[in-house]
Every structure is written in structure tokens, then in C-alpha cells.
Amino acid sequence: MFDVIIVGAGPVGLYLGALLLQEGQSVRILEQRPVPSQHSRAIGIHPPALQALERAGVAGTMVAEGVRIPLGIARSGGREVARLRFDEAPPWPFVLSLKQARTEAILAARVHALDPAALLRGVRVDSLHDAGGCVTLSGQQRGEVPGAVELPASFQARLVIGADGAKSTIRDLVNIPTTGRDYPDSYLMGDYPDTGSDRAAAVLHLEPGGIVESFPVPGGLRRWVVHTDSLLAEATAEDLAALITERTGEGVDAGANSMLSSFRVRSTMATRMVQGRVALVGDAAHEISPIGGQGMNLGWLDAAALAPIIVAALRGEGTGDQLRDFQRARLRASHRASRQAWLNMVLGRAVPAPCLSVLHALLRPALRLRRVQNLAVRRFTMHGLG
Template identity: 30%
Template sequence: MASLPPQQTYPPLSAAALEAGPDQVLAVDVAIVGGGIIGLTLATALRSSGLTIAVIEAQTPEQAAARQRAYAFSLTSARIFQNLGLWPLVAPAITSFQRVKLSDGDYPQAVEFSPEDAGTDAVYYGAEHSVLMQALQQTVATASIHYLSSARVVRVETGAAATCLQIERGNCPLTLQAKLIVAADGAMSPLRQQAGISTFGWRYWQSCITVLLEPEQSHQDTAYERFWPSGPFAILPLSGNRCQIVWTAPHAEAQALLNLPQDQFMAELHRRYGSHMGQLKLLNQPRLFPVQLMQSRRYVQNRLALIGDAAHCCHPVGGQGLNMGIRDAAALAEVLIQAHQQGDDLGALTVLRRYERWRQRENWLILSFTDFLTRCFSNRFFPLVLLRRLGINVLHQVRPLRRVALRLMTGRFGRIPQIFGRH
């Protein structure tokens, strides 16, 4: 990044002033690039901190909320949303998983997790992208946060005391000056690439198909993760007796499945899904996603912090990606609020490294866990098949072990952000 002369101070502009025309300069404390779930969670967490915040999102709010995806939403993410005041907005439209069943292909023994194992009223929650996004967008709209949609960062210049972003917004370009830029701009993160932060990781041999279904019989708030040798197959129960399928298979097989006529695709789906919920009705077009493991070698740089998929991506097994990002956002908010209260420079490396030390290590653990699950279960190597089936039996019988596994899967380990309450 090029260097910028020492910071000048500009009065913050109102949203109305932003509409006024070109050559505007907006000065904020924190500029969040990417108004997806993770960027908006951070904006929400900072809304009452006294810091001035801008969110820059490339799409319109409607486009950003329209993604057809549902997430396994962890207990820790739910606690963070509760403490941010978002829960009343999302709770009516989400499901509480009352059972999560893990099994190995057609091996009849399954491990069943129940709320008693977690000591809560649910094992997990099922939340749709649009539900989470609308709650966040509504909250951000009522706070004094500059939300710039259909806006793209075209140039970044980092100086000693601030970073300058040149933003394209229709025919209304804007210069934004911030003490800290947060990249929440997804897995391809243009900001991460521009900052020259390298990543570690690989693409898996598998792709992932997602599709929305309505079973004939009630899903009974039960989630399934069934590990077939070709890849894990997950069923997430959603509101309105719908289910989201997350189906992983080797690339060629996944592509071939997607190319099948609908009746044959449904027959293949039934083979993995089973017949326990009767006939299945397809509610949307199946979609294909590449699957990768990625960890940024650094989460921070002078005046820059990475959160969410901009910092890391993992295999969808176990539904961890979004949940890791929500914890990143909560952790960074806590670090920034403390720094602000102590009068520290928000963009200084000494401040940002507190966030990096906290989150990078914990995310390594989850990335390793999802990688271990994928490799251990996506194969037919006989000794490993025996070993994992033994593991399933042991987990099935020993509740304390199920509790430990659940703590890891639901993000209830490591350091929980204090400002948002303890578990």
C-alpha cells in the first residue's frame, strides 16, 4: 500500500451530505468493507461505543440479503446475537435443533446430541441468511452508522495515522478516511490481496451442493450429519417444515448429480436422505460451491484487520464458517472498545495484535477439526472405518465425551468476549 501524509481531521458527514455529490470526504474511526453478516455484526457491536462507523457494501441491501443459504447457527453465535439485542428480530424465524444425529454411512449406530448434553434448550439453531441479514440491516439502519451500499473500494492508501479509501458509488465518488479498515469482504477479499497478506490452505477434492426441501412428514427439529465415503451429507431443519441440504461429494460426482434430470436427482437425494420423512419436495434449484480450507497468515496489519471469510474459510462439515466469523466480530469489537476507552490508537498494531492472538489460534483449532472430520470419514480405509465406528459407539455411550465434543462444535471453548456476557 502507498503511504499517505499525516492525518488531517475532517468533520464526519451525515448520510444526507454523502448524497450531495463528488469530492466529499468522510472521516470515521472504523470503516468496515463488506456488509455481509460478519461486517454488520461488527457494526452492530460497535454501534453504542462512541466510535464513528462506516460500512461499505458492494451490493444493494436487498441483493446482500437475498442469498439462498441456511446456517447451523451455534449456541455461542446465538448468545452474541442475544447480547447485541438482535435475538427478538431473528428468534421468530429460526429453528432450535432438539436433536443432532451423527452417523457413518449406513452403519446403524448414530451419536445423538440433545439439549441435555449442552445444558441448554437447544443443541444448535437453524437460521436463514435473509433472516440474519434483515435483522442486522434493520439494526444498522436505526443506529448512527454510515451505511454505503452499491459502493466499491477502488483505491487504498495507508498513512501513519489513517487510511484513505477511494470509493466508487454510482457517479458519486467519495473519499473515506479511517483510523482502521476492517476487511469483511469475503473469501476472495480484495482488501486482503491488496494488502499482500498471504494465505495457507488448499482446495478440497470435494464440492458442495445445497438445496432446500420440504419433507412430507415433520422434521421434528432434528438435524443430521451423515458421513458417506464420498463426503458428508447434512440435513438442517428450518422453519415451515423445510430442510436445507448440504451435500458434499467429489467434484465430478457433484457436477454429475447437478446435471441429472430432476427425478433422478431426487432419487439420488432419497438414497442419502433416507425415507424417514416421506416424500421430498424440491423448493429451489440445487447449487454447487467449491470447498476450501484457508487461513490468512496474518489477521492484522497496520490499520487493517481481517474478519470472517476474509480471514479464514473451512469445509462446510459441522457448519463452522459463519460461527467463527461471528466470534471474530465480537472479539474485535471488544478489543476496539477497550482500546477506545483507554485512548489507544485503534489502528495501531499493538492494539490489533490483541485481536489476532485471540482469534487466529482458536480458528486454527476449528479448521483442523473440520479437516480431521472430512479426511477421517471421507474414505473406505478399513482400519479407519473400524476406528471411527468404535468412536461413534463410545460417544454414543459416554455423555461427558458428548459434552466435550459439543463444546467444540458449538464454539463454547476458548475465550468468550466478556462485553457480551459469559456462558
């Protein structure tokens, strides 16, 4: 019998596990992947998330390894439309760029330092029974896990947390309905050596053919994200390089590409985040468009809000009102983040050049106003969603 079982060892599940282990709770984190994924879609860590990560003792390591982005620049046709500075929002006056695979490795190391037995890989959960006083999870070991020992057929815990992503098994097992929609937006992204002059700035190219975004990544790389008319699942590094040059005039070394991915955008919202002795966090509760880096950061803020409620409940000090308030606040934050992500996508879609010129003519004077700048910076850096 464990205090808490967390299903899912992505960045959110690992972070929540670290917070609970620090409080002396007995925790098991079950992950169905036999080995950590090296695919890195999420790279942006926003200031409110860094503040939360500091509670788990990992923010300093991440900042030391990542790239600090103090500035965002919008361009169109090679001309600057606007710029936003993030360096006036202490104590974390930047957005941090760090590949998700490395973020997960740092969090997994923190969990291991707190309890070497806490993380169990290669465990797929197949069934869940909430008996009122405890929850029983049954599953099976899948794949070859280096150094693994034979695991029990079932686990019991006083509480279970589903941090198992947008296709959450835990959400399905406790019959929490979802709402959502598929967007018409598709993207192609890849990492190339950073040979330009933008250094640590994030750059948004607002072009008639659709937005092109670029962000510095550790290792002297730059991540490019291009809005496409349809999903280019078979695209090559050369195809992405050609799109970048066609829209921005900038060249990248296609032969030195180190990551390539295409994806569509979908939004999914759970109608509730708490069901009996089970709670959902992160993408299991709210899948947010990846544009703007909302999903991973929002999940960390879920975990930071839930951890003290869990600790209080396990010590007999909590109330049902705390969980209801948590659910209400986090669902409200996720809907706000979803609306912001939708706006980001709309602004990045293909648009006729004359319409784009009118939009930029409106944006330039507006973004010179201090109040508008501050609002834009707060929205871009996810302040107010904690």
C-alpha cells in the same frame, strides 16, 4: 472522517457495525453488492455466536424466527449409530437454524435503527492508503441501488476493517499473505419440504457412498447436503433427490425444491489479521470449510473480540498489546476450527462398507461415555472458540 469504515456488509460486517454504533462511534459500512443476496449457504448459528449476537440486541429476534435444533443423530443403513443432545448447555441449549439471507436482514435492520446512513450499498473499493493517522479508501459506485444518492469518490477513517469475504480486496490492498489448500471434497445441497419424522433433529447419514446431512430450516423445509465425488455444477433438484434416496432410502419432493447449490471446499488463512490501521475479520482472515457451520460463527466471534479493542483505541485507552493478543487468539481459534472442519470432512468421505462398520463399532461404545459425549457436543457447537 469516520471513526471506522467496515468493508463488507455480510453477517460479520453488519454485526461489527452494530456493536460499534452502539458505542457511539461514527461508522460507514461499504458493500459492493447493489442489493442484498438471497442465496443462503450458511444456516447454523451456534451457542457462542448467539451469546455474542445478544450484545447487538438481535439474538432474541433470530431465535424467535429460527428453528432450534436440540439434538444431533448419526445413522448408517437406517440404524442409529449415536446421538448428541445440545440441550444441556445453557443459556443457549441448541443450535439455531436460520437462513443467512434472513440473518443479514435482521442485522441490517439493527444497523439502520442505530444509524440510517451507516450502510452504503453498491460501493466497490479500489484502493487504500494508510497514512499512519488515518486511512483513505477510494472506490466507485456500481450497479443500480434503489434510492441511492451520489457518493464521494473517497472515504477517510481512523480505522478500516476488512469483512469482505474469502476473496478480500482489503486483504490484497494491504498485502497480507495467505496460506491455504483446495480439498478434494465437493458437495451438493438443496432445500425441500420437510416431510420426514426427524422434526427438529439434525441428522448425519454415514453411508459408504459418502455422508448425507439434513437440517431443519424455517418455513417447513429441510436442507440436505450430500458429499459428491466431483463438483456437480450442472446437477438438478432431481439429481440431488436421487442421491438422497440412493444413500438413505428417504424420499424428497424434487418438484418442490427451493434452493440448489454445488460447491468445492477450500481453506484460506491470512498470516496476520492486523496491518497498521487495518484489521481483518471473518472469511477475509480465515476461510473455513462450510461443513459444520464454522465460518460465519467464527467471524462473529472475531468481531465480538475486536469491537471493545477498537472502542478503547478510539478513546485513547488501548495499547498495541491488545491488538497483538487479539490476532494471536483469533488465529489460534481459526486454526482449531479448520482442523475440526477437516476432521468432519474426512469422516464424511466415501469409504468401503466393511471399514464403515468397524468405525461404527468403535463409535457406539465411545459415545456412550459421558466425557466423550460432552467433548463431542462442545466441538460440534463451537464452544471454546470465543
